Amino acid sequence: MPKEWSTSRELLLAIDRTAPTPLRQQVEEGLRRGIGEGRLPPGTPLPSTRALAIDLSVARGVVVDAYEQLIAEGYLIARRGAGTAVAEGVRRAADRSAQPAMGAEPAPDQPARVRYDFRPGLPDLAAFPRAAWLRATRTALNRLPDADLAYGDPRGLPILRRALAGYLGRVRGVLADPERVVVTNGFSQGLALLVHALAARGAGRIGVEDPGHPGPRNLVRVHGATVCPVPVDAAGVRIDVAGDMDALVVTPAHQFPTGVVMSPRRRGAVVDWARNTGGWVIEDDYDAEYRFDREPLGAVQGLDPDRVVYAGSVSKSLVPALRLGWLVLPAALVDAVLAVRQATDLATAAPVQAAFAELLASGGLDRHLRRTRRIYRHRRDTLAAALARHAPRLRLAGIPAGLHAVATLPSGADEEEVARRAEAASVRVYPMSGYRVVPPPVPSPALVLGYASLSPAEIDAGVRRLSASLRG
Numbered sequence: 001m002p003k004e005w006s007t008s009r010e011l012l013l014a015i016d017r018t019a020p021t022p023l024r025q026q027v028e029e030g031l032r033r034g035i036g037e038g039r040l041p042p043g044t045p046l047p048s049t050r051a052l053a054i055d056l057s058v059a060r061g062v063v064v065d066a067y068e069q070l071i072a073e074g075y076l077i078a079r080r081g082a083g084t085a086v087a088e089g090v091r092r093a094a095d096r097s098a099q100p101a102m103g104a105e106p107a108p109d110q111p112a113r114v115r116y117d118f119r120p121g122l123p124d125l126a127a128f129p130r131a132a133w134l135r136a137t138r139t140a141l142n143r144l145p146d147a148d149l150a151y152g153d154p155r156g157l158p159i160l161r162r163a164l165a166g167y168l169g170r171v172r173g174v175l176a177d178p179e180r181v182v183v184t185n186g187f188s189q190g191l192a193l194l195v196h197a198l199a200a201r202g203a204g205r206i207g208v209e210d211p212g213h214p215g216p217r218n219l220v221r222v223h224g225a226t227v228c229p230v231p232v233d234a235a236g237v238r239i240d241v242a243g244d245m246d247a248l249v250v251t252p253a254h255q256f257p258t259g260v261v262m263s264p265r266r267r268g269a270v271v272d273w274a275r276n277t278g279g280w281v282i283e284d285d286y287d288a289e290y291r292f293d294r295e296p297l298g299a300v301q302g303l304d305p306d307r308v309v310y311a312g313s314v315s316k317s318l319v320p321a322l323r324l325g326w327l328v329l330p331a332a333l334v335d336a337v338l339a340v341r342q343a344t345d346l347a348t349a350a351p352v353q354a355a356f357a358e359l360l361a362s363g364g365l366d367r368h369l370r371r372t373r374r375i376y377r378h379r380r381d382t383l384a385a386a387l388a389r390h391a392p393r394l395r396l397a398g399i400p401a402g403l404h405a406v407a408t409l410p411s412g413a414d415e416e417e418v419a420r421r422a423e424a425a426s427v428r429v430y431p432m433s434g435y436r437v438v439p440p441p442v443p444s445p446a447l448v449l450g451y452a453s454l455s456p457a458e459i460d461a462g463v464r465r466l467s468a469s470l471r472g
């Protein structure tokens with residue numbers, strides 16, 4: 001006679017024979033909960049159906065049915081000859097409700113196994129120049145004086161600040177004095193330092209582009225400042241309708257996510273706003289290295305280095321995992337930013353800085369950019385061709401640049417529903433609404449599609465499935 005309660009300690013799973021819920025459903029729900037709570041992370045092998053049935057004192061068919069249902073839903077994966085495991089694509093429920101960080105994109109609600117993820121913002125991680133980075137690290141470390149292994153200058157290694165000043169002047173027209181360059185752990189940290197430095201001067205209202213990346217919005221809020229959304233149109237941020245604010249974060253070279261370039265007139269207006277109000281422009285130049293049909297306009301910082309903070313990072317040009325970026329600051333903000341740096345994490349890891357300085361000096365970064373520009377250009381062309389062939393009602397908008405594109409949907413289309421249907425077909429796309437704060441007066445449904453981390457074959461197959469999901 002089976003007990004009323006039985007448990008699988010291996011999975012922290014319990015079933016209650018007195019409950020009205022069928023046993024199969026209890027097993028299913030227990031596993032779903034374990035996956036959702038993150039106790040059973042992706043890749044966790046599950047016991048065989050036989051072993052679990054014995055543990056729980058239930059018929060094996062109960063466990064077989066539960067596993068099959070969860071495989072169909074994408075929670076589990078049956079690996080030939082290797083049993084059943086938690087699928088790689090499932091995310092924890094907590095992850096889905098968490099506020100997005102810089103690297104995260106607004107995610108759909110349904111956990112599913114996603115085969116083609118058009119996630120914007122990621123470069124091709126397999127293209128990271130490991131051999132060149134290793135060489136640069138070896139050379140740099142051999143040369144690095146012992147003194148540079150102590151607590152160094154919070155602005156970063158002088159050798160990197162000089163190399164960056166030269167590089168940013170050459171490729172972006174940034175007026176960079178190495179004394180005003182601060183090496184950071186990525187754009188996100190640079191923005192956090194600025195938010196604190198500005199708050200210390202009583203400047204706590206930070207404008208952000210709407211639509212825009214949810215990461216900076218959330219970062220600004222978490223660090224105690226007030227987020228002031230400013231709409232974006234085909235010429236960039238609508239500074240003419242902005243309310244009172246102390247600083248404005250913009251992506252002039254390739255607005256994220258719409259892909260528009262800030263017009264010369266708007267660039268002038270943004271700088272005028274800063275001059276007239278004593279405000280600060282924070283220029284997030286996140287993907288300017290990737291232009292496929294034209295040279296990018298120089299950085300807005302070049303128009304007024306005393307009112308514009310220039311910010312960049314290697315997250316798109318190399319990989320986000322390096323956590324390396326930089327600020328080029330107006331003279332008036334240097335001390336305030338360094339005070340925050342001193343009071344928080346002191347500096348960025350010197351060996352990483354030295355390796356990147358060597359990659360810049362040896363021409364390794366330029367070579368890598370030439371190679372990846374060709375790769376991404378081909379992927380963008382593949383995306384455009386695949387949309388034209390399989391989904392002609394979706395049109396690419398924005399300039400051919402960066403690592404993502406925007407596909408507009410026919411007016412009246414429900415972008416959330418499009419994303420849900422795509423997800424059910426194992427394709428993840430990102431509705432524009434996920435990037436908005438205030439809905440626009442006239443809805444213009446669109447999807448944000450990252451293409452850089454998918455192969456051309458995957459891009460074509462993903463678009464084909466997306467299109468089929470819209471018909472089906």
Ligand SMILES: Cc1ncc(COP(=O)(O)O)c(C=O)c1O
Pocket residue numbers: 102103104121185186187188189213251256284286312313314315320324325
């Ligand atoms: C608009 C935008 N700016 C900047 C970044 C880079 O941030 P970080 O340098 O902190 O990786 C990203 C990365 O997702 C981004 O989407």
